[in-house]
Amino acid sequence: MVGVKTHKLGIIGFGGIARWHIDTMKDAGYDRVELKGVFDLAESALQAARDRGFIAYPSQEALLADPEIDVVMVATTNEAHKSICMDVMRAGKHVISEKPVTVTSAELEEAMAVSKETGMVYTVDQNRRTNRDFIVMKRSVEAGLIGKPLVIESRVEGSRGMPKGWRTIKRLGGGMMLDWGVHLIDQFLYMIPEKVTQVYCKMLSVQYPEVEDNFHLMMTFESGLIGIIEVGTNHFITHPRWYVMGEQGTLQVDNWNCDGRIVRATTTENEWDEEIIYTMAGPTKTMAPRNKKSTETIALSAPTDVVDDITVVFDQFLDAVEGKAPLTIKPEEALRTMKVMEAAFVSAEEKRSVNVEI
Numbered sequence: 030m031v032g033v034k035t036h037k038l039g040i041i042g043f044g045g046i047a048r049w050h051i052d053t054m055k056d057a058g059y060d061r062v063e064l065k066g067v068f069d070l071a072e073s074a075l076q077a078a079r080d081r082g083f084i085a086y087p088s089q090e091a092l093l094a095d096p097e098i099d100v101v102m103v104a105t106t107n108e109a110h111k112s113i114c115m116d117v118m119r120a121g122k123h124v125i126s127e128k129p130v131t132v133t134s135a136e137l138e139e140a141m142a143v144s145k146e147t148g149m150v151y152t153v154d155q156n157r158r159t160n161r162d163f164i165v166m167k168r169s170v171e172a173g174l175i176g177k178p179l180v181i182e183s184r185v186e187g188s189r190g191m192p193k194g195w196r197t198i199k200r201l202g203g204g205m206m207l208d209w210g211v212h213l214i215d216q217f218l219y220m221i222p223e224k225v226t227q228v229y230c231k232m233l234s235v236q237y238p239e240v241e242d243n244f245h246l247m248m249t250f251e252s253g254l255i256g257i258i259e260v261g262t263n264h265f266i267t268h269p270r271w272y273v274m275g276e277q278g279t280l281q282v283d284n285w286n287c288d289g290r291i292v293r294a295t296t297t298e299n300e301w302d303e304e305i306i307y308t309m310a311g312p313t314k315t316m317a318p319r320n321k322k323s324t325e326t327i328a329l330s331a332p333t334d335v336v337d338d339i340t341v342v343f344d345q346f347l348d349a350v351e352g353k354a355p356l357t358i359k360p361e362e363a364l365r366t367m368k369v370m371e372a373a374f375v376s377a378e379e380k381r382s383v384n385v386e387i
């Protein structure tokens with residue numbers, strides 16, 4: 030791209046996701062950043078960088094001392110994000126942290142103060158704002174296709190248990206809340222321009238006693254809208270990815286491919302038979318099937334106009350670095366997500382719902 034400044038990137042923590050990002054950017058022909066080199070505590074990760082033709086710096090300090098590097102990605106285990114991001118900004122470089130940006134809101138506030146003090150851009154890879162399943166749900170609800178939304182349910186479920194390693198260790202920022210919860214809460218807060226007023230959460234530690242490998246979270250928003258998030262690693266049959274109950278219809282997105290449908294009322298009148306109806310559920314009025322003529326079905330499919338990869342996140346980061354546009358994924362937004370997660374931990378531990386104003 031002529032006239033576009035190519036930034037020199039350094040990466041601290043060159044594990045699975047960092048390599049995925051670099052491969053994705055290469056495949057996309059993304060040229061706004063060029064990876065110069067990496068630092069990682071593990072020799073195998075440094076070797077992986079050398080094998081790809083990048084510099085393997087002997088220390089974090091050596092990477093940060095390279096004057097050519099102006100932007101840094103931090104993709105280490107979660108507990109290390111905060112202090113490394115602060116070091117990066119103090120070295121005069123802009124930083125993009127992997128999620129979760131830190132492991133507590135107090136940590137994030139400390140790092141945000143350093144961003145303010147140094148003037149360095151500080152953002153976080155909340156890359157699931159452009160996931161197609163999320164966009165198809167968001168657009169449908171915002172277009173009013175099911176009327177006023179009352180309950181939005183978001184579920185991510187697997188059946189293989191927790192991956193071994195740092196995700197099972199609390200002090201390294203393990204557990205499914207910081208791993209997946211952070212993405213799914215971010216999607217809710219990004220979509221719904223309201224405060225969260227109440228948080229209720231149950232957590233299970235099926236395989237690893239130290240961390241939650243499953244959780245059920247309910248958030249109530251100011252207007253009364255309920256957001257439900259469930260993440261699990263013991264689901265051999267999965268629920269739909271999204272299920273939204275609206276005043277005039279129901280939306281379901283079945284999976285990551287965005288297969289799904291809306292069924293909605295074509296009339297606002299509710300027809301009731303005078304008599305009890307005999308159904309498979311037994312005799313009932315309330316749960317009797319609706320007259321099919323009073324509903325319509327709209328098929329859902331993946332939106333074709335959505336770019337959903339790391340280049341979108343880098344574009345917003347680099348636009349802010351270049352002063353072209355305000356940051357899209359702001360640390361202040363990540364702070365709200367951190368606070369919801371903290372309220373969820375309190376709720377689970379104290380077995381009660383927590384009133385908040387987040």
Ligand SMILES: NC(=O)c1ccc[n+]([C@@H]2O[C@H](COP(=O)([O-])OP(=O)(O)OC[C@H]3O[C@@H](n4cnc5c(N)ncnc54)[C@H](O)[C@@H]3O)[C@@H](O)[C@H]2O)c1
Pocket residue numbers: 041042043044045046047068069070071074104105106107109127128129154155156195208
């Ligand atoms: N945005 C996403 O969709 C997404 C997906 C997966 C992982 N992540 C996040 O990316 C981060 C890394 O996850 P991963 O799956 O790549 O883990 P990983 O274990 O594959 O890689 C982490 C790497 O960080 C290195 N490391 C740890 N502490 C370090 C330190 N102090 N200095 C330098 N290197 C250090 C480790 O040696 C390892 O190579 C996590 O924060 C995770 O939450 C984000």
